[in-house]
Amino acid sequence: xxxxxxxxxxxxxxxxxxxxxxxxxxxxxxxxxxxxxxxxxxxxxxxxxxxxxxxxxxxxxxxxxxxxxxxxxxxxxxxxxxxxxxxxxxxxxxxxxxxxxxxxxxxxxxxxxxxxxxxxxxxxxxxxxxxxxxxxxxxxxxxxxxxxxxxx
Numbered sequence: 053x054x055x056x057x058x059x060x061x062x063x064x065x066x067x068x069x070x071x072x073x074x075x076x077x078x079x080x081x082x083x084x085x086x087x088x089x090x091x092x093x094x095x096x097x098x099x100x101x102x103x104x105x106x107x108x109x110x111x112x113x114x115x116x117x118x119x120x121x122x123x124x125x126x127x128x129x130x131x132x133x134x135x136x137x138x139x140x141x142x143x144x145x146x147x148x149x150x151x152x153x154x155x156x157x158x159x160x161x162x163x164x165x166x167x168x169x170x171x172x173x174x175x176x177x178x179x180x181x182x183x184x185x186x187x188x189x190x191x192x193x194x195x196x197x198x199x200x201x202x203x204x
Contacts, residue, residue, distance in 0.1 A: 081124035082108045101127070156187040 085105045092099055104127045111120040157179040158167050164179055172178070172188050180186055 079112075081128055082112075082120075085127060151185055153185050153187040157181075 082105065085101055085108070089099075089101050089105055092101065104123055108120045108123045108127075111117070111123070153169070155166050155168055156172055158165050158172065159177040159179055169187055177193060178187065178190065
């Protein structure tokens with residue numbers, strides 16, 4: 053592709069070739085991608101973002117603006133989906149951790165006592181109600197339950 057004497061100016065102030073409509077889209081994504089690569093390399097991580105940056109930076113000088121725009125779209129879409137999935141996983145993990153019991157109902161001397169988990173000892177009998185999460189590992193002493201209902 054030859055350079056023409058009458059070049060148009062892009063929105064960033066640089067010269068562009070006629071028909072280079074994909075460059076304004078690709079350059080900001082490429083710049084953000086390069087910043088992200090520098091940060092990850094500084095942490096000692098090497099990721100596949102380098103491949104996207106190489107393909108975009110190689111496509112632009114050859115006038116393959118559509119290819120660079122497609123890679124930019126795929127990269128930004130992947131980044132969005134990754135952050136969405138990470139937020140959802142964090143929310144699910146928080147919900148799961150909120151269900152962890154902090155106390156247990158211990159049966160001792162004919163009475164039920166609410167005790168912290170640190171006070172549970174091997175051999176203690178624990179009451180686990182329907183729908184409760186088991187507060188400790190153990191064996192089932194009695195699968196049957198006793199239900200007292202005043203309506204009966």
